[in-house]
Amino acid sequence: MSDPRVFFASERTLLAWIRTGLTIMGFGFVVARFGLFLTLLAAQRAPAAGPAWSPTHFSNLVGIVLVLLGAVSMLFAAHQHRVYVRSLPVEDLPPSHNRAFPVVLAVLLGLLGLALAAYLAV
Secondary structure, eight states: OTTTHHHHHHHHHHHHHHHHHHHHHHHHHHHHHHHHHHHHHHHEEEHHHHHSOHHHHHHHHHHHHHHHHHHHHHHHHHHHHHHHHSSSGGGGSSSSSSSHHHHHHHHHHHHHHHHHHHHHHO
């Protein structure tokens, strides 16, 4: 007897990791851009050049690390899901379901997250 619930539970877990990764990436972007906001606010108050390293640089660094963490978590979740699905018996895999779509989605979003981190670093 086949039991596709095992496969669908694994897919729900992958989609939860995608959601978590997107949330971490979004939070990282907000943290990085908040540093830019602080820089603009400080420039309005005192137009003189500030130090080379400031708390806004730290904010940008933390934001980039969070974006990278979210992207890597999605890429790792896609890999882990793929390895797990390969270990399932053929009877547990629903024949009418596209098994590649969630993995491709996770990989594309992870790659976009890496590109966003590179953009924030420049």
